[in-house]
Amino acid sequence: MTIDELLTTTRSVRKRLDLTRPVPMELVRECLEIALQAPSGGNRQGWHWIVVTDPGLRAQVGDYYRRSVRAYHASGTGAGSLFQDDPVRAATQRRVSDSSAYLGEHMGDVPVQVIACIQASGLPEGNQAGLWGSVLPAAWSYMLAARARGLGTAWTTLHLAYESEIAELLGIPADVRQGVLIPTAYYTGETFKPAPRQPLDEVLHLDRW
Template structure:
């Protein structure tokens, strides 16, 4: 039974105010493992192809392992940052302001990833990765990871969706003893968040991306 206290959020409010939390993660406040378990219980209600439920969830709280994952993440992020900054420089002045703010937040998390009290890895049992479109495969994991983030938000926890650690998937897998037929899909750093100013984010108008009947 899921018995934790949740915030009084409507479904639409929960869906539109669950943000990637990076600078506002409270790195000094311990997160009860039972709270993480509650969020994962919610995540397990997400759909999977043929109801196979081939997911696995690695919850890392050990300080040394968190620090090691943080080091791998930082190495991957440093390479990503150089490419990202080049892209930002090509944007309009208005878009540069927005992207630079997000970039600053991501930079902060990369520096402190190993200090986040809980790191959750969403994984999937995979016989062999297909060569073509993999949407049918990862569609059996990613909805559950998003459900985890929603459940965390409702319980006063913040998280951020990232996959940059996958550049070191093999090394992290060995660190955590993950079998070779279990592939990592997402890393969700989790901590209590500070502040209460979560609100819907600016988005491009729907009609710029909506296609009715054809492109």
């Protein structure tokens, strides 16, 4: 596929993750090697990658994620509650909410869970963008590389409600913070396409707001 096609059709895959097909670790490593080419502040490269494939550990991470997703949906602030005054966007939001709930119940069944982390003794005051900007672009590169190899992924952060518990479970040091949990599996079907987005001119500001 072309670069533009890759960038515009890499979607969050939740319901269409193949939970029964193993993902070779060699393929995950290829994607991570590409991720390591992303920029980082001061070229520190302080990222770390936890790849969880053990069924028991995946199930435990999935349990924490399930709890967080259920609380999120019960709060009434989830994706499904947004844009209720716009019938078209509201329908899209309901689908997003439904697929989010599905992944919440099945995160523990996903064959590979990738947690992108960054080494940080503490969260900086005033410029957290500098910290997270040194790992999140790499995580997106991983997702793009996965898509190019027939793997589906989704950007998820609700596990962070249990960050300390997951850190203890996986032996993550105290000075390493988790940024994103990326479920990774082969996907079913090949109908990915660009998603509806706000028109550029509604969000573009030239020189001044």
